[in-house]
Amino acid sequence: MSLPRFLARPMFAAPFIVGGIETLRHPEPRVKKAEKVAPVIAGKVGLPTDTELLVKVNAGIQVASAALLAIGRFRRLSSATLLASLIPTTAAAHRFWEEDDERTAATQRAHFLKNVALAGGLLHELFDPDPAAVRRRARRLVKAEAAATAAGKGAKVTAAGTRAELVGAERGTKAAGALSHLGSRVRRGA
Secondary structure, three states: OOHHHHHHHHHHHHHHHHHHHHHHHOOHHHHHHHOOOHHHHHHHHOOOOOHHHHHHHHHHHHHHHHHHHHOOOOHHHHHHHHHHHHHHHHHHHOOHHHOOOHHHHHHHHHHHHHHHHHHHHHHHHHHOOOHHHHHHHHHHHHHHHHHHHHOOOOOEEEEEOOEEEEEOOOOOEEEOOOOHHHHHHHHHOO
């Protein structure tokens, strides 16, 4: 993992961890805000409609998922879980369009937009390939081909874009995300 990613993930996860812990300690203010939205959303997806329970479960999910994201474990699953929990949180807690006071509406709008930015970061983390993981997959592909070639099976690597397939002895085995130029270097014997 690169140094920027190593530093960025805990920084990105911090608001979820701190906010989740605070919510677990003092759920009452959030329960009041969630009363209008949480039971409706929960009822539609088949969850219990107890607002306090929903708020606490959501906070626990955020703490656990953000902690995993911070250490780089299950980053895609953690990102998807945080994104799924952020949407109802934002819809319940930052309803700036319902505020009468101009100042309160501006504050809620800022929090709403902050959550939109966090959602964008989660989408990036969810779909952006980790360069280290791509390199690991490419190395495994090269090792598999070398082993198949050494065994006399005549395997070769073919590449199309960023997807490579090991054919021959390992027909059908795919190494998604392998570097195409690495596959072509192996084929040339470089």
